[in-house]
Amino acid sequence: MLSTLRQIVQEVNAAPSLQAALDIIVQRVKSAMQSEVCSVYLLDPATNRFVLMATDGLNPETIGKVSMSPSEGLVGLVGSREEPLNLEHASEHPRYRYFKDTGEEHYESFLGAPIIHHRRVLGVLVIQQGERRSFDEGDEAFLVTMSAQLAAVIVHAEATGSIRSLTAKGQSPKQEEAHFIGVPGSPGVAVGQALLLLPPADLDSVPDKPADHIDSEIKLFNEALAFVRKDIQRLADKLAANLRPEEQALFDVYQMMLSDSALGQEVLAIIQSGQWAQGALRQVVQEHVQRFEMMDDAYLRERAADVRDLGRRLLAFLQQERKQTRSFPDNCILVSEELSPAMLGEVPPGKLVGLVSVQGSGNSHVAIFARAMGIPTVMGVVDFPYAKVDGIELIVDGYHGEVYSNPSEAIRQQYIEVEQEERQLAKGLDALRGLPCITPDGHRMPLLVNTGLLVDVARAQERGAEGVGLYRSEVPFMMKERFPSEREQRDTYREQLAAFAPLPVTMRTLDIGGDKALPYFPIKEDNPFLGWRGIRVTLDHPEIFLVQVRAMLKASTGLNNLRILLPMISGVHELEESLHLIHRAFGEVCDEGIELSMPPIGVMIEVPSAVWQVRELARMVDFLSVGSNDLTQYLLAVDRNNPRVAELYDFLHPALLQALLTVVEGGHAEGKPVGICGEMAGDPSAAVLLMAMGFDSLSMNAANLPKVKWLLRQVSLDKAKTLLAQTLRNDHPLVAHSELQLALRNLGLGRIINPAATIQG
Missing domain, CATH: 3.20.20.60 (Phosphoenolpyruvate-binding domains)
Structure with a gap:
């Protein structure tokens, strides 16, 4: 059964369209399970009805015509309960409904499984049998597995616009909006057209082959090294206007990798043993990539991506592939399975507005470069059909790590307004640079910055930082x-x-x-x-x-x-x-x-055990600093770099708020100042709560400092304490966010809150 499943999955993934994939599913599943009928019903969001979209066994003329609501029939029951339904005597079930035109009156046994993607019901997969048949656990497990595979296919179809509203024939179809979750790479929002960048050459497909003339192969490879070195330098020079010298250090690393004493030496040694240049290159690059990827941590995975990118560029030259003339649209959103910093240099100046990468994390080189250049970026986008989105309109939400394809006009307009608001805010906030962060009732709140690169210094000073709260x-x-x-x-x-x-x-x-x-x-x-x-x-x-x-x-x-x-x-x-x-x-x-x-010596409070020993730790040091990112991650048991659980990572979770209060009270009880750094400190609305808790300083990325300063200068400490008390009464973080944002908007302060947070999908 496992080999059958793999074969079906391969055929489905290779299908040219959603309808073709559905037809493959019903035909192959019917055969594999030796049933008489297999059908797929998809949920039409416009009508909230399950529509028959493919069948092998029922009347094909009823496809697109037969439908039922979640409260009708056995299909509706599977969809509404969101769990499989296995019936040996289907006609005896109270929810059984007969559709005359389908010809299903003689099918007695029924097994249905919901098609679900990220908690959203997309449809129902059904098999039926004329005679009374008891489907066993293996049958049920097989159908559930196929439903999961089908869910990914449907979501991909939504993203590319190839799925249309499930209306009756003759009515005008419309593209469906699709929403994908990733990891925030660089803050900001962008609306634009997707431009897909694929690797210039496929290393994995290069075969081994003996060299006819070793000297010629060596000459060819040396020419490839020289060409790619020059190309990398060209890209570095092209980005120089947007990056400071310290941030271009990665291009120096690229040049080191391409030196005769690094990758070049290893490839030449294999060529001299008798292998042709392309096979030698593949062997060396794959060995380095596998070595890095086996280490299983984020930074080394990014180094593997660097080696792979250089290998592809060298291979493209060896294969004498010339880059195709590419038209870069205005408002270009660059999309790739694995973006590299060098790819950013391919886009003409002024056209790049956003980045989307299927692989990579918030700590990747691309994310670091994007933040330096101020380009909204989303990394590690789950189930994103990158190979099929070229030319499609995308929205990139770098605040929350979200991507929309084929956005509805309502969502599109909201994000365009966000872009406009951000541009206006940036102009207005410049005037705050030399002003202290003092509330209307005179409370002083020092605002510090997080730094790591020397370039962060200039940005921090430009935004009026009062020191560094965290140097990485x-x-x-x-x-x-x-x-x-x-x-x-x-x-x-x-x-x-x-x-x-x-x-x-x-x-x-x-x-x-x-x-x-x-x-x-x-x-x-x-x-x-x-x-x-x-x-x-x-x-x-x-x-x-x-x-x-x-x-x-x-x-x-x-x-x-x-x-x-x-x-x-x-x-x-x-x-x-x-x-x-x-x-x-x-x-x-x-x-x-x-x-x-x-x-002065301080301790970071970022492990739960430190929260409950805060007074003992405070007695031994001069100050405390909460690391909000890791403390949130550890308290909630959520990997903040995993997009599949990203929605559970929330710094307004009641447990975290109580832990923060414990830390502040414990530190102050021992007479020690308590600061906080991380994403929470840089969120303007959360900063209001932190000030009310009694934190002595906030440290954040320099880009967030002006917004936080503006808001805290508008909210009195007494009002902040009132908002904190209201927030602490909530037992759900989403409710806490909504009420806090509503309260600030009612005070006339909504324009400074992260605009993307108010968008309703």
Whole structure:
């Protein structure tokens, strides 16, 4: 049965249209289950009726004509209950309904399974038998499996517009809007036309072949290396106007990979053994890609994508494929199975408005580049039929990680208004740069920024940041091919500290693991988010930790604006070990004759155990900082990079709000300031609640700072506390969001709230 299932799935996926796929389903399932009838009913959203759309066994002339509501017939019962129905005596069931024209009066046995995609019922798959037959569990499981496969086919058809409203023949059809969930890559919204970029060549299809003339193959491959090096440089130069030098570092990595001592050397060695250039290239690239992908963490997967992209470009030259002349539309939304930074340079300046990638995460190189260039981006879009959307109108919602294809006019108009509002807001918020964040009743709320690259400094200063609440020290580590030396780290940290002096800069010690990994320090785990990450890694490797702390201390000499933050502390014992090593490093620096004072030390509260030990931890340090992203993830047991459960990740969940109150109260009870960083701190409406809770500072991405400042300058602390009390009474995060946004709109403050949050699909 498994081989039959695979064969059917392959045929369905290869079908040229939805109707062809439905016909294959009913024919193959009928044969595989040795039944007399197999039929597919699809739910027409316009009429809310299940319409017969394909059958093998009933009268084919009734296709598109027979329909029933969710309250009618056995099909309606399967759809409304959202579970299979297995009947040996169907005609005796009270919900049985006979349709004369179908010719089904003599079919007694009935087995139906709902077709569901992400909780939305799309239709019902049915098999029937004339004689009384008891379908067994295997039959039921097979039909449920086919229903799941059919759901994906239907959703793809919706996305491409190939599915039409299920109206009677002769009525005008319309395209159906489809909605897909991914991971936010870069904030903002975009409405535009999809442009599909496929890989220039397929490495996997290259066969092994002996070289006729080894010297000729070597010459050809060297020419390919030179061509691709030049092409990568051209793309880097083209993007230079939009990126700062630090953000172009990835192109230097590309050039290193293409050097004679890296990929080039390995390929040439295989050519010299007798393999033709294309086969040698395929072998080397596949080995590198497999090695990276087997490590099973996000950053290394992105490096695999880089190698694969370069391999495709080299292969395209070797195959003497020339790029086709491509017409880039205005308002171009670039779509690919796996976008690479180099692909961004293909689009003429001023035309690129959005990005959609089927693969990749919010930490991918493309996402980093997109944020730097201000391009709304959605990564890791589940079930998105990327190969069939070329030329179709798309909406990219980079705030929530959502993509709409063939949007309705209502949704389209709402997102166009969002785009216009954002442009107007950006102009108005520039005037706030030099103003402090003070509420109408005089409460002062310091707004800090999260940084990692040097380019973040300029953006933070442009937006009036009052310091750095979180410097991600792992970013410089991720941009190198080895651990940076103490001197290299010191110079990097000095640039950050000096740029903000005398304002405080909070530097988090190395936080790798989970979705952040180093290519030269692989961490392979089945469950990386609950594994070896953060302080657990550096405590196991004190040589790494001590070097980093010494570099931070030396970088702060004469500036005295350093604050050190420890990530992923789960208990007192880890904090004690960390403090011991920090004091050891401080002593070593002092022994070198460097005069400095011990900087403030803080703990990140991002593990649930730390919430319930907050007072014990606070007594041992100088300040606390909540990592809202990880704390939300761990409290709700939701992987925030997994689009299939993205809707469960919500920072207004009652459990998280109560945990935040516990942290603030515990820290203040010990006389220690408590800050918060992450997505929640950068959300304007959530920032109102955080201020009311008593947080002493908020740290966010620089792009969000002006909106947060504008809103907090309009809301008094007393009013914020009233809104917090109302929010805490809710037991459902969606209700909490709705009521909070409504309250702010009633105060005349709705224009600053994330506009996309108010859109109704």
